[in-house]
Amino acid sequence: MTAAAPDESRRTALIAADAAEDKLATDVVVLHVGPVVGLCEYFVLATGSNDRQVKAIVDAVEERVAEEIGERPRAVEGADARRWVLLDYGDVVVHVFLAEEREYYRLERLYSDAAVIDRP
Numbered sequence: 001m002t003a004a005a006p007d008e009s010r011r012t013a014l015i016a017a018d019a020a021e022d023k024l025a026t027d028v029v030v031l032h033v034g035p036v037v038g039l040c041e042y043f044v045l046a047t048g049s050n051d052r053q054v055k056a057i058v059d060a061v062e063e064r065v066a067e068e069i070g071e072r073p074r075a076v077e078g079a080d081a082r083r084w085v086l087l088d089y090g091d092v093v094v095h096v097f098l099a100e101e102r103e104y105y106r107l108e109r110l111y112s113d114a115a116v117i118d119r120p
Contacts, residue, residue, distance in 0.1 A: 009041045012042075025046035054096050054098060055082055
């Protein structure tokens, strides 16, 4: 598998963020982590209020990215527990948290050198 073009990776991240917001995720943030991490280009962070909402957000992201980009995640972690679900799209990694998990791990703080992508 080859890496996605930068514009395609950015588009995937923005589509995932929009899908999360459509399911009423809170604190949706897109970080350009490529220069900091080197393993991927973007993180999408979103918070659900309970485990059912986390599942709904994850399902919506998967569905929307598949419809608009034609991609499925290479890996999904944490789907059973629904406390912190990670969707790995290669150059884009989507993190859907319960609020307590997001506060505990504080990825925004950990990757504070990463640029926050403005979204319309």
